[in-house]
Structures are given as C-alpha cells and as structure tokens.
Amino acid sequence: MTVSLLGPAEIRDLAEHLGITPTKKLGQNFVHDANTVRRIVRTASVQPGETVVEIGPGLGSLTLGILEAGARVIAVEIDKRLAEQLPLTVEQLAPGADLDVVTADALRVTSLPSDPVALVANLPYNVSVPVLLHFLETFPSLERGLVMVQAEVGHRIAADPGSKIYGGPSVKAAWYGRFRVAATVSRQVFWPVPNVDSVLVAFERMPQPGTEEERVATFRLVDAAFGQRRKMLRQALAETFGGSAEASARLEAGGVAPTARGEELRLEDFLAIVRAPSA
Ligand code: SAM
16 A cells, blocks of 8 residues: 655644644644654554554554554544544545544543554653553553653653652553563654653553452552652551551561552552452
8 A cells, every 4th residue: 555654744734724733732742754653653563454543643644654554543533623634634645544533532432443452652641641551451452552652751651660760650551561662752753842752662461460459459559659659658558558557567468568668669569468468
C-alpha cells in the first residue's frame, strides 16, 4: 500500500482547514516529522495484519505510519473535529487502509470494535499514565506496546525501586508487565513545540501477579505509601490499617520493615503486605 505521511505543511494546512488551534488542555502536540513517525512504528515492531489501538490520533501523523506498516488501526480520539477528519485524511493518503475511529474519552472506553494486540500512541500528556493503566486493565488482548510520553513520566514508569523517580506509576505499571525507555524524542518534532522532551516507552505484558481483588488492594496501598513519600511505611499506612501498631504488624507479617519507605519496595513487596494475614 502506498501511504503518504504528514509533514509540517500538511499538518498546518489540516489544522487551518479544521479551524483547530491546538489546546494544552487536551495535550495537543502534533508530530510533523515523518522520520520520527517511522522510528516510532519501527521501534514498536508493528506487524502487517495485526490490530493496533492508537489513543489520541490527532491529525493522523502516527496513524498513517502504523497503516503504512500494514496494520489495522483502531483510533480513539476525544476531539470530535479530529475524529471526523481522520477517515477522510486516511482515505486520501492511505486509500484502502483498515481504520476504525472511536470518538470518545479514552479514559472511559470499555469496549472496542475488535481486540487489539498492540497499543501504539503519542499519548495526551495530561492523562498519559491513567490512560495507559486503564487500557492495560480493560483490554487483556494487549500484548505489547510503545507509547510516547513526557521524558520525566516515561522514566518514572520504567524506574526500578530505590531510584529517586520510582513511584506509584512504576509499581502500578509493573503489575501489567515490563516497561523500558526505548528512545528519546526531541521536542522539535512537535507542533506546537512543547516545553519538555519526550521518550518512547516500550512494554510487554507479563502474567499478572495476583487476582483483581489483590490488584485493587495493592494499588490502594501504593497510593497511600507514595502519597506520603518521605514517611516510613508504618506511618504512611497507619490510616489504611487502623493505626501505626497495626500497620507495623501487617508490614512485618509481609516481610517488610515497618521503617522502610515506599520507594524501597518492589511490586512483590506490596503484594506480600496485601496477602499477609491481618493480626
Ligand atoms: N497522535 C497525534 C500525533 O502524534 O501527532 C496526536 C498526539 S497529541 C499528543 C494527543 C491527542 O490525544 C490529541 O489529538 C488529543 O485531542 C487527544 N486526546 C486528549 N485527551 C484524550 C482523551 N482523554 N481520550 C482520547 N484522546 C484524547
């Protein structure tokens, strides 16, 4: 299939045609560099014939790149004007390509026209972590993916325990699989140019370590532990367990020192606390 990708002139023409001024509120920074698009698609190892879900297709820069690789795309876009334009753009620049557009807030999507195996997206920055976790939770068919996010957020998602940036997103992401920062992307490839650089985060799903009930309890614990980052866990979790003595007992039963801090714990440690017998 012959596909044309979007460059700076096409991006600006399309935006003008639609009367769109990119908004910060929706994290609208459009990629206008075909090399970057091809690099993302290559790094994501998009395969011909597979179904890819893209969150926030915008004007279609990345969508066209994924279609060029021969995949089918389900694109979820909240901005109605962009969602309506996308099939027209694809019809013109990638005739015959297989595209489904879902006009919706990705955070609220609970079903898709078919089961995607991969998630490839330049995520809206303001909701990147919640939207990523929501899709991993809601669509078990997703085996792998590559997302572009703000550099700081990407490094946090992929961080290991003990590092300064390790936090709630790192532990929660680990519930679903392995994440790594695969590449850095210059801010210059976006229109408008954002204030920060971006990274590509690659992931592959691993078997979930526990039940859904345990996941909910683990995430609650993670929120409490990192909500008060500098506190020892026996204090940070006092409210959760009904007092700091109770929290200490529960932590010890889970094999975790009550004086430890959240950033020292691996996902397995949080899960051990959830599974520990209460006094
Ligand atoms: N993929 C395009 C690209 O690379 O040029 C656009 C990426 S832009 C960073 C983020 C896109 O996500 C925008 O098109 C925006 O309208 C859309 N968006 C923002 N919030 C969203 C949400 N909650 N659900 C779905 N799409 C959303």
